[in-house]
Amino acid sequence: MRRLIFIAAILASTVGASRASDVHGATGYWLTENEKAIVQFKACGDAAAELPKPRFCGQIVCSDKPRQPDGALYLDVENPDEDLRKRPLCGLPLIGGLSPASDQKLEDGWIYNPRSGDTYGAEAELVSAEKLKLRGYLGISLLGSSQVWTRVADDRGGC
Secondary structure, eight states: OHHHHHHHHHHHHHHHHHHHTTOOTTOEEEEOTTSSEEEEEEEOSOGGGGTTSOOEEEEEEEESOOBOTTSOBOBOTTOSSGGGTTSBSTTOEEEEEEEESSSSEEEEEEEEETTTTEEEEEEEEEEETTEEEEEEESSSTTSEEEEEEEEESSOTTOO
């Protein structure tokens, strides 16, 4: 009986360890520095197929102004791809391809700026449990700018 309990405990810890690699400290909801949007970070794509280093993405899940005065959703009108200009900003993939470099850092990703339609390289660092430093850059990290986002409990009702 003890052997059975021991084997069950080993199996449970192995399953837990494989799921733990799908989670990073940056996973969750983040209020942008200008407090105009909430971005949800989570493993993206088929995270299980990318073990042990799943990629992480972020999408806009709440905006201070999701709709225009006539009630229509704001769209991604600055996107250089004409086919994507009709997609709403709410739900927009803003960050992608971030790969864990450590428990605190994500690297080698991209970030999209819907105000300009430009895409930049990106990295993120979990400064504390409540602060995420996100850096967008052109080519190399030295040629960029950073923002510090604040963790929030949820999407505050969404867009």
